[in-house]
């Protein structure tokens with residue numbers, strides 16, 4: 673197995689409006705020294721509450737959002753230090769699938785033109801090659817070639833997400849960034865799209881960065897899961913380890929907030945763990961663990977010293993008091 677993406681100490685800051693005319697400009701640190709790696713042919717799920725930094729992490733990793741620091745090694749090349757010209761060569765390797773198939777497709781273009789557009793923009797293949805590729809991809813994602821001349825509004829939500837997936841595959845990418853790809857769809861259709869993504873991953877050897885707030889969705893598709901809280905990864909483990917024996921109290925709280933999932937688990941039932949309050953402000957993160965104020969296991973050290981993400985059993989955990997939920 674080899675590594676496709678190796679993200680090291682990735683940091684993203686946004687400048688916030690000054691209070692008054694002369695005050696210092698506050699910074700919102702949306703991603704704080706995040707490190708993870710993704711193997712070829714694997715899917716890494718990034719989960720966490722709204723505002724935890726999932727999308728910003730993924731967008732900075734593929735250089736669609738500017739990073740303030742860190743390294744992003746894509747097959748060994750540090751994307752963050754490439755020139756725009758060098759970066760263009762990598763653009764075909766990475767494609768995106770967004771949450772909303774209703775707004776991500778141009779309503780005035782025929783779907784054949786929408787799917788072919790990345791090939792046109794990157795000048796890949798002859799016109800005949802491009803037409804054949806679009807037809808092949810249409811079949812691969814479960815649509816009929818006789819639908820190629822229709823417009824997006826003539827398709828259902830699930831079919832439109834299939835069109836987005838076909839478009840993302842035209843350039844034969846190595847990495848697909850899927851940002852909440854099924855959240856806008858009915859539950860029955862969600863399963864069809866997740867099955868399609870799982871099939872494409874195994875047939876084409878694709879790697880996914882898969883952003884979702886829905887643990888059930890992540891469990892369906894991902895090999896590994898990273899849990900984010902206030903711009904940091906607090907736990908990163910294989911899907912099995914994370915769902916069967918979560919070590920971080922925040923991961924345990926997330927899992928217990930999805931009781932249907934917990935009940936479906938064959939062992940290691942996570943007893944319900946309530947967390948109250950909201951995450952702290954990312955503009956002034958607390959000095960110790962960002963979760964300490966809401967954590968039922970917090971001790972003095974948690975409020976003073978930030979925990980480091982380190983190997984603990986089968987995964988990596990950033991916690992001074994890791995352990996099973998009822999420890």
Ligand SMILES: Nc1ncnc2c1ncn2[C@@H]1O[C@H](COP(=O)(O)OP(=O)(O)OP(=O)(O)O)[C@@H](O)[C@H]1O
Pocket residue numbers: 686687700702720721722723724725726727728729885954
């Ligand atoms: N362009 C921006 N300017 C200022 N702040 C931003 C910007 N984009 C994101 N943020 C802030 O960065 C933090 C992380 O946002 P991000 O969208 O990455 O979180 P998320 O976990 O993907 O949330 P969601 O699930 O709601 O999409 C939030 O506090 C958000 O308000």
